[in-house]
Amino acid sequence: MFTVDVLHKGLRLSSRFPWPIGIVSFMAFPSLAKGEGDIVGCLREIGEDPFFDGVEVAQLTDGQWAQARGFLAEKKVAQGLQPDLLAGKLDINSPDSDTRRKAVDYVKKEIALAASRGITTVALCSGPDPGPARRRVAKKVLARSVEEICDVAKGRGVEVLLEPFDVQHDRKLLIGPLEEALEIVEPIRARFGNLGILWDLSHAPMLNEKPQVLEKAKDALMHVHVGCAKQTESGMVDTHPVFYSKGAVNAVGEVAELIKTLLSIGYARMVSFEVRPEEGQTSEAAIACSKAMLMTAYTRIVSESLKP
Numbered sequence: 001m002f003t004v005d006v007l008h009k010g011l012r013l014s015s016r017f018p019w020p021i022g023i024v025s026f027m028a029f030p031s032l033a034k035g036e037g038d039i040v041g042c043l044r045e046i047g048e049d050p051f052f053d054g055v056e057v058a059q060l061t062d063g064q065w066a067q068a069r070g071f072l073a074e075k076k077v078a079q080g081l082q083p084d085l086l087a088g089k090l091d092i093n094s095p096d097s098d099t100r101r102k103a104v105d106y107v108k109k110e111i112a113l114a115a116s117r118g119i120t121t122v123a124l125c126s127g128p129d130p131g132p133a134r135r136r137v138a139k140k141v142l143a144r145s146v147e148e149i150c151d152v153a154k155g156r157g158v159e160v161l162l163e164p165f166d167v168q169h170d171r172k173l174l175i176g177p178l179e180e181a182l183e184i185v186e187p188i189r190a191r192f193g194n195l196g197i198l199w200d201l202s203h204a205p206m207l208n209e210k211p212q213v214l215e216k217a218k219d220a221l222m223h224v225h226v227g228c229a230k231q232t233e234s235g236m237v238d239t240h241p242v243f244y245s246k247g248a249v250n251a252v253g254e255v256a257e258l259i260k261t262l263l264s265i266g267y268a269r270m271v272s273f274e275v276r277p278e279e280g281q282t283s284e285a286a287i288a289c290s291k292a293m294l295m296t297a298y299t300r301i302v303s304e305s306l307k308p
Helices: 028-036 037-047 063-070 082-087 097-118 133-156 178-192 212-219 252-263 283-305
Strands: 003-008 011-016 021-024 054-059 074-081 121-124 160-162 195-200 220-225 229-232 235-237 271-273
Touching: 003 212, 003 283, 011 037, 011 283, 021 074, 028 037, 037 054, 037 063, 054 082, 074 160, 082 097, 082 121, 097 121, 097 133, 160 178, 160 220, 195 212, 195 229, 212 252, 220 252, 220 283, 252 283, 271 283
Parallel strands: 021 054, 021 271, 054 074, 074 121, 121 160, 160 195, 195 220, 220 271
Antiparallel strands: 003 011, 229 235
């Protein structure tokens, strides 16, 4: 966490950021998503950074985990399965039973592995959007898959996060708008208790959503990502560019609105950066820019709250 200082009526006041802060390691260090490069070294860099309270990791071998677990011991570790599901074209809402089974079994296997390592949170996404005519059936299949996954996860003490993605622009996944995510999550959450929403500020512009939409999800919201979509000549893409880089959609105003909304709904969990350096940018610069963005946005909120 961090603390900001503001001057108010001649007094120097300090305010501590109200939530633990995490980072998506495989975005900040893109080689990690491919299982390449100095994976342990990158995780060590995050692990030794006192700014961060948590880290989201992708697939790690037993050897990599054995090396990394020591310097991640003080961090809350979660595992993101989204890169594996997307890259592997694993579809947990497929109408084909064999395709669905392959995807669900993969998630179950990763949950078992995560639990054996003491990782108690995993995040996933839906499969592709099949189009309006098949969407209703796909949602029923998705609900069945998520219910099955949550049943297994609960037995291992693992929480499951469902992350909405865009439907029309880039990833084109089934889920989707927050309201539709809640239609899947809330009944299963009521039964098992270990399922929630991971809402990503990066996806909000592609879903025509503002942070205020989270007022509808205050009970189910279990994690938040802070980042940007990218506007290109051919449309918006889900590449999580660094704040203020060319085409980045979201800036300090949107981050401040997110903070204000989270405060208003009584959110009490982690907030994580999800930014990815592009060509000519370093991971260290991307992380530093994200830190500065969050501190600037929070300072704005603190200053506004002191106004009469």
